[in-house]
Amino acid sequence: MAHPRHELDSAFHTPLRFSLMAALSDGAVIDFGTLRELLETEDSPLSKSVAHLEAAGYVKVTKGYVGKRPRTWVETTAKGGRAFARHVAALRAIADGI
Template sequence: MTAEDGTPDPHEHPVNGLDDVVHQRVRLGILAITHEARRVEFGYLRTQLQLTAGNLSQHLGVLETAGLIEIEKGYAGKRGRTWITLTAAGDTALAEEIARLKLLIARVETTDTPEDR
């Protein structure tokens, strides 16, 4: 759960707010790279994430269905190209996921280790 202002509820364990659509490693990578680049080409994502075209397509489909990305098909010269951009919802989902991960990291870093107890 999040507060009305969109910040994570400080009384809830941070892992409870992780979004399964966003948190999956490949999809988180897609969102992060696309956020950095603003608009990214399919082949670049495939190379950076070391995926097959089919595997990347499946993950893009999940993100598109969730409304987190937009997929644009076109041409660069005579070659077909596919570009991916984040939607406003995708940008928000990525920011919320990162906020949750930061809370989780802070919680783990402040927890005593068994040797300290």
């Protein structure tokens, strides 16, 4: 049986990307500003993290307007949800000494 570390996904290795995926669990769709506040980060690092996860196919970005104000919403894709669940399961297995 292979060590669970082989199931870790490098897309989630940074604390910000990991936290972003955790915030988007359970099908949440969250606007960029709310994510920035929730994750206690700045625009640039969050934007880079979202772009990285979007390129991997793990999140979907939707742009639109609320009134005349532009908004960006982020949500997890099915692929991203499965990948994140595998990553978390691997972390748990490693922590449990399996």
